Amino acid sequence: xxxxxxxxxxxxxxxxxxxxxxxxxxxxxxxxxxxxxxxxxxxxxxxxxxxxxxxxxxxxxxxxxxxxxxxxxxxxxxxxxxxxxxxxxxxxxxxxxxxxxxxxxxxxxxxxxxxxxxxxxxxxxxxxxxxxxxxxxxxxxxxxxxxxxxxxxxxxxxxxxxxxxxxxxxxxxxxxxxxxxxxxxxxxxxxxxxxxxxxxxxxxxxxxxxxxxxxxxxxxxxxxxxxxxxxxxxxxxxxxxxxxxxxxxxxxxxxxxxxxxxxxxxxxxxxxxxx
Amino acid sequence: xxxxxxxxxxxxxxxxxxxxxxxxxxxxxxxxxxxxxxxxxxxxxxxxxxxxxxxxxxxxxxxxxxxxxxxxxxxxxxxxxxxxxxxxxxxxxxxxxxxxxxxxxxxxxxxxxxxxxxxxxxxxxxxxxxxxxxxxxxxxxxxxxxxxxxxxxxxxxxxxxxxxxxxxxxxxxxxxxxxxxxxxxxxxxxxxxxxxxxxxxxxxxxxxxxxxxxxxxxxxxxxxxxxxxxxxxxxxxxxxxxxxxxxxxxxxxxxxxxxxxxxxxxxxxxxxxxxxxxxxxxxxxxxxxxxxxxxxxxxxxxxxxxxxxxx
Numbered sequence: 001x002x003x004x005x006x007x008x009x010x011x012x013x014x015x016x017x018x019x020x021x022x023x024x025x026x027x028x029x030x031x032x033x034x035x036x037x038x039x040x041x042x043x044x045x046x047x048x049x050x051x052x053x054x055x056x057x058x059x060x061x062x063x064x065x066x067x068x069x070x071x072x073x074x075x076x077x078x079x080x081x082x083x084x085x086x087x088x089x090x091x092x093x094x095x096x097x098x099x100x101x102x103x104x105x106x107x108x109x110x111x112x113x114x115x116x117x118x119x120x121x122x123x124x125x126x127x128x129x130x131x132x133x134x135x136x137x138x139x140x141x142x143x144x145x146x147x148x149x150x151x152x153x154x155x156x157x158x159x160x161x162x163x164x165x166x167x168x169x170x171x172x173x174x175x176x177x178x179x180x181x182x183x184x185x186x187x188x189x190x191x192x193x194x195x196x197x198x199x200x201x202x203x204x205x206x207x208x209x210x211x212x213x214x215x216x217x218x219x220x221x222x223x224x225x226x227x228x229x230x231x232x233x234x235x236x237x238x239x240x241x242x243x244x245x246x247x248x249x250x251x252x253x254x255x256x257x258x259x260x261x262x263x264x265x266x267x268x269x270x271x272x273x274x275x
Numbered sequence: 276x277x278x279x280x281x282x283x284x285x286x287x288x289x290x291x292x293x294x295x296x297x298x299x300x301x302x303x304x305x306x307x308x309x310x311x312x313x314x315x316x317x318x319x320x321x322x323x324x325x326x327x328x329x330x331x332x333x334x335x336x337x338x339x340x341x342x343x344x345x346x347x348x349x350x351x352x353x354x355x356x357x358x359x360x361x362x363x364x365x366x367x368x369x370x371x372x373x374x375x376x377x378x379x380x381x382x383x384x385x386x387x388x389x390x391x392x393x394x395x396x397x398x399x400x401x402x403x404x405x406x407x408x409x410x411x412x413x414x415x416x417x418x419x420x421x422x423x424x425x426x427x428x429x430x431x432x433x434x435x436x437x438x439x440x441x442x443x444x445x446x447x448x449x450x451x452x453x454x455x456x457x458x459x460x461x462x463x464x465x466x467x468x469x470x471x472x473x474x475x476x477x478x479x480x481x482x483x484x485x486x487x488x489x490x491x492x493x494x495x496x497x498x499x500x501x502x503x504x505x506x507x508x509x510x511x512x513x514x515x516x517x518x519x520x521x522x523x524x525x526x527x528x529x530x531x532x533x534x535x536x537x538x539x540x541x542x543x544x545x546x547x548x549x550x551x552x553x554x555x556x557x558x559x560x561x562x563x564x565x566x567x568x569x570x571x572x573x574x575x576x577x578x579x580x581x582x583x584x585x586x
Contacts, residue, residue, distance in 0.1 A: 147524050147526055148493050174497065205488075208494050210453065211494045212494045241452065245451060
């Protein structure tokens with residue numbers, strides 16, 4: 001079991017890595033993100049390269065956001081570092097089943113790994129050092145008319161095709177939108193799959209989830225969910241609220257490097273240059 | 276609404292009514308000098324709110340014999356506190372621009388009471404442009420408009436511009452749902468209450484406002500339930516019963532039932548309830564009225580809404 005202290009170390013390392021990605025995206029820091037982060041951890045007296053590589057896995061495809069969003073190529077060493085991070089503890093194959101059948105956290109990590117691995121191979125197909133991560137199961141679908149806190153609930157035996165169900169579990173918009181927020185690193189241009197399809201069919205749930213998180217002043221969660229709204233806007237979906245104003249709001253009221261990165265990515269998705 | 280929460284809603288309302296009836300003397304105005312009553316709207320506000328809830332029970336058509344008896348006695352008690360309406364009349368004479376006597380009178384009118392001199396004065400007041408531009412907050416102007424409608428005076432030159440009044444409210448602008456606060460939450464609920472005359476006219480909500488509320492009520496109800504703001508949570512549950520397609524969640528009714536005390540009192544929030552009976556009445560009479568209205572209107576809508584096939 002991971003200790004509280006180790007958890008804090010990973011979280012702090014992920015924050016620092018997010019800051020590097022943000023700086024690279026905004027052109028205010030070096031172009032290297034993951035490589036510079038791991039290098040810094042290896043050379044510092046209190047750094048731990050294993051923790052730094054773990055942070056890469058926490059951020060997932062977000063470490064590649066500066067290159068995906070600007071079209072610049074990752075500098076030499078960047079893809080090797082990502083290969084190292086993915087190779088240190090290869091993604092489980094086959095991935096765990098989706099909730100409620102499988103373990104929530106491991107399934108979420110499997111998707112974040114898929115995002116990193118897929119973004120890496122799309123960005124630099126010739127030099128991708130890691131094998132493609134296996135595609136995990138689709139998330140439960142958001143049921144707008146279900147009780148809002150309904151946990152993932154298996155569909156009736158054989159599915160309920162008469163009501164548009166394809167047999168996947170359904171879930172209330174509160175836990176569903178929070179989980180989509182945890183998968184926000186997938187909300188990048190060029191990534192598309194079952195999670196993105198779930199976002200497309202859960203527009204209202206995402207808008208409600210972002211609204212709820214904002215009103216609860218949980219700005220990290222609000223920014224993550226709002227990023228999906230920005231992705232959907234870029235995807236051409238009609239939204240029940242203005243994602244630009246909400247992005248500005250969570251960016252101005254929220255704090256922390258990961259929230260700042262989510263905000264910057266959302267602004268790019270919405271076609272607004274970073275501040 | 277499925278049968279289980281309909282029963283819960285009924286039980287909540289019934290217990291709240293019992294408590295309001297049993298504790299009604301704590302709301303008596305006998306200790307307040309009559310001059311103060313004529314001068315201060317706050318002094319008799321609670322009597323008006325009790326009268327509103329009682330009038331809605333009588334209007335509902337779903338109350339049992341015992342509940343109808345309690346509601347009738349409660350309304351009679353409130354009418355007596357206002358000296359059979361004379362106090363409203365005196366206040367109108369003394370403060371011609373005050374609209375609260377007319378708003379309060381509407382509750383009694385709904386319950387079958389009449390005071391001809393008050394009504395003549397209201398008819399005169401409603402015809403004045405001045406009444407329609409009193410500098411109330413926007414949702415309060417809808418309260419005045421609805422009072423005139425209930426009393427049957429919302430026509431002719433004095434008729435309210437409902438569309439204009441609606442658009443002047445926060446809700447009427449369908450703003451960013453993530454930028455609401457506690458006090459504005461109450462503005463939203465009251466805009467919906469007055470537009471629909473407390474659920475009697477669900478189509479009184481313009482279609483876009485009904486859609487907007489359907490989208491965001493679940494969020495607002497959730498966050499104020501989490502914050503333990505039972506009074507606002509229950510008001511939002513009333514709004515759900517006022518929609519053309521009523522919105523309700525079983526969990527909300529279970530939560531409201533769980534916070535209600537055994538004697539029927541509903542605390543306004545999650546803070547400890549203390550004080551003697553009079554202090555408790557003073558502090559928690561409002562949320563208990565809200566719970567009575569919520570339970571009553573939910574039951575009305577549960578019974579008048581056609582069942583979905585298979586539900």
